[in-house]
Amino acid sequence: MSSNTAAQSKGTPLWRISKKFNFAAEKIIPDSFVFCVILMLVVFVLSLVLCGKSPLDLLIAWWNGLSSQFTLAFQMGLMVIVCATCAQSPQVAKLLNKIAGLVNSRTAALIVLMIFGYVTSMLNWAFCTIVTPILAMHLAKRIKGLHFPMMVAGGYSCMILGQCLGPSATLYSNLATEGSSYAAIVGQTMSVADTCYNPMNIILFTVLAIVFILLVLFTQPGEHELVELGNIATQADVEPKSYRSTTKAETPAEKMNTFKPIMWVVGAFIFVYIIYSVATKGLLGALNMNLVIFLFVGINCFLFPEPHAWIEAHSNSMHLATDVMLQFPFYGAIMGMMYLDGGLGSVLVNAIVSIANAQTLPIFSFLSACVTNLFIPSQGGQFTVQGPLIVEAAKAIPGANLVNCLNAFVYGDECTNLLQPLYVIPALSVVGMKLKDVWGFMAFICMFWVVITCLGLYFIGKSIVHEYGFRLAKNRMVFQFRKQTGRPLG
Numbered sequence: 001m002s003s004n005t006a007a008q009s010k011g012t013p014l015w016r017i018s019k020k021f022n023f024a025a026e027k028i029i030p031d032s033f034v035f036c037v038i039l040m041l042v043v044f045v046l047s048l049v050l051c052g053k054s055p056l057d058l059l060i061a062w063w064n065g066l067s068s069q070f071t072l073a074f075q076m077g078l079m080v081i082v083c084a085t086c087a088q089s090p091q092v093a094k095l096l097n098k099i100a101g102l103v104n105s106r107t108a109a110l111i112v113l114m115i116f117g118y119v120t121s122m123l124n125w126a127f128c129t130i131v132t133p134i135l136a137m138h139l140a141k142r143i144k145g146l147h148f149p150m151m152v153a154g155g156y157s158c159m160i161l162g163q164c165l166g167p168s169a170t171l172y173s174n175l176a177t178e179g180s181s182y183a184a185i186v187g188q189t190m191s192v193a194d195t196c197y198n199p200m201n202i203i204l205f206t207v208l209a210i211v212f213i214l215l216v217l218f219t220q221p222g223e224h225e226l227v228e229l230g231n232i233a234t235q236a237d238v239e240p241k242s243y244r245s246t247t248k249a250e251t252p253a254e255k256m257n258t259f260k261p262i263m264w265v266v267g268a269f270i271f272v273y274i275i276y277s278v279a280t281k282g283l284l285g286a287l288n289m290n291l292v293i294f295l296f297v298g299i300n301c302f303l304f305p306e307p308h309a310w311i312e313a314h315s316n317s318m319h320l321a322t323d324v325m326l327q328f329p330f331y332g333a334i335m336g337m338m339y340l341d342g343g344l345g346s347v348l349v350n351a352i353v354s355i356a357n358a359q360t361l362p363i364f365s366f367l368s369a370c371v372t373n374l375f376i377p378s379q380g381g382q383f384t385v386q387g388p389l390i391v392e393a394a395k396a397i398p399g400a401n402l403v404n405c406l407n408a409f410v411y412g413d414e415c416t417n418l419l420q421p422l423y424v425i426p427a428l429s430v431v432g433m434k435l436k437d438v439w440g441f442m443a444f445i446c447m448f449w450v451v452i453t454c455l456g457l458y459f460i461g462k463s464i465v466h467e468y469g470f471r472l473a474k475n476r477m478v479f480q481f482r483k484q485t486g487r488p489l490g
Contacts, residue, residue: 011222018150018219021447022440032323032421032435036330043337043375047344058337065336069329072378075289077325079126080426082296084317087131088430089303093138096131100138106146107217109139110154114213117155121162124292126426128159130320133427140229147221148229152431153441154216156424160414161212161449164407165196165205168292170379171410172196185387186402194403201407204456211452215445234432244309260305267301270294323425331422335376338385345385348372358399362408362457365390369412370450377422379413404457411453418446 010016044062047053086092099116103109113136120128132155140146163169174182175190183189195201221227249255256262274295277286304310338345348371356364369386376382390409394402417423419442421435428435 011225012218012220014215014219015221015225018441018444021443032425033327033330035421035435036327036334039375040330040334043334043344047337047340051340051343051347053337053340053343057340061336061340061343062333063336065339066329066333068336069332072332073325073328075293076328077321079289079293079296080130080321080324081314081317082293082300083124083126084130084320084426084430085300085313086296086303087127087134088317089300089313091303092131093134096135096138099135100142103139104143106143109143109146110151110216111213113139113151113155114158114209114216117158118162118209121159122166122168124168124296125159125163125166125423127296128162129156129423129427130430132156132159133431137229137233137431144228145226146228147219147226148232148431149227149433149437150216150219150221150441152427152433153438153445154212156427156438156442157212157418157445157449158209160417160423161205161208163414164208164410165201167192167196169196169410171383171406173288174380175406182383182387185383186391186406190403190406195406198403198407200404200456200460203460204407204411204453207456208449208452211448212445215448219441219444232433232437244306257308258306262307263301263305263310267298270298270301274298320426320429323429324422327422327425331375331377332381335378335381335385338372338375345372345376346389350389356393356397358397358401359458361393361397361400362404363454365393365405366408366412366415366453366457367450369409370416373413373416374420377417377420379410382413383409408453408457411449411457415446415449415453418442418449 011019040062044058047058048055099112100109103112113132116135117128117132120131133152136148136151136155140148140151167173171182172192172195175186175195176192177183178189249258274286274291277291280286300310300313304313337343348368369382372382372386376385386409390405391402394400394405419439421439424435424438424442428438
């Protein structure tokens with residue numbers, strides 16, 4: 001056997017490294033709900049042993065946290081349902097098929113998939129989570145030699161990373177809103193230009209985005225280890241359903257059920273309100289989870305204009321939200337135990353941040369966010385626990401850059417979503433795959449994310465650490481003046 005043939009049979013060096021993570025996924029990683037329960041038990045035991053909390057206090061905190069997430073679990077589930085319905089519509093499928101038809105090589109297919117993931121993530125994370133694996137299926141049907149689990153993992157990593165440069169991310173959008181609880185924690189409002197679009201964040205995002213594309217391109221399995229679409233995705237041959245009535249409506253009830261203007265009116269109501277809300281509050285002021293959910297509800301009113309078709313299309317997407325809706329309250333229970341005063345959340349963050357200096361504080365903010373996110377997979381809930389500690393540390397350490405620390409928190413919060421499986425479940429359901437099929441690749445990408453982000457926070461942050469000092473000091477003064485007087489600085 002020649003050296004080239006042997007190399008092809010073993011795959012690229014990156015492939016051989018990634019296989020070690022796949023082995024761990026096959027042997028260790030359980031189903032996502034079991035993963036959640038194990039984390040819950042770990043937090044309970046560590047809180048007893050390390051924090052001295054009583055079982056009763058932890059049980060009460062567990063229940064309070066669990067019940068506090070019912071509304072958010074419903075919102076998250078509804079977002080997945082309406083975004084999935086949109087993503088799986090015949091119109092979107094036709095568009096994705098056209099995009100897939102533009103490429104004719106493995107390299108081009110993977111680059112298109114990754115760029116598509118970044119762009120759609122900045123529009124909406126749930127839509128990206130569903131539509132990116134669907135595009136991956138269209139590409140894999142046309143082009144041979146694509147390792148489908150790596151495509152799904154790569155597309156999911158785009159969704160996660162895209163949130164770090166998306167103005168709708170929970171922390172960025174709320175910090176830009178006066179009177180928000182996040183601004184109160186930080187002590188000032190910060191515009192999206194100061195946080196999301198500052199030079200360090202843009203550079204770090206660009207570096208990571210390019211590295212992820214290169215990882216997917218150069219992680220090529222050997223000929224006998226290639227897993228193509230039809231070998232693993234049970235939904236590979238499922239075509240989008242049109243849902244249009246094929247028979248003529250005869251009775252008044254049938255005519256009403258297929259009367260398209262009904263859904264057009266509903267869609268018009270939604271879009272008129274969205275336009276009004278944006279016009280009166282501004283885009284960032286109006287942007288919240290409910291607005292995004294009903295934006296897709298409105299879009300679906302025109303994609304599926306017959307009332308019975310609209311209902312049926314959403315019904316067929318509901319199974320994608322099952323795990324998110326059922327598991328989110330249990331992650332809320334974990335969050336409740338972490339929330340306790342002097343609880344495990346404070347212990348973990350303090351232990352990491354306490355050994356930092358001005359230059360390394362963003363790195364430790366990132367690492368502590370990585371760890372905390374495994375237990376609290378909600379950026380808002382996590383910042384409530386971790387935010388005050390980061391802000392206090394940034395104020396206490398001379399020369400520390402608060403914005404870099406906040407951006408580091410966002411990167412940490414997103415990074416371990418590659419390990420914590422809650423948000424990848426809908427994507428796997430769309431293509432009919434199991435968590436163990438992709439978790440190894442996600443962990444492989446996560447390793448590079450951690451190393452590159454730590455280096456970037458140190459070296460990129462060091463070069464521009466003083467650039468925004470005056471502007472942020474001025475913003476803080478304006479915020480304090482408004483808070484004390486209740487009127488603008490004039």
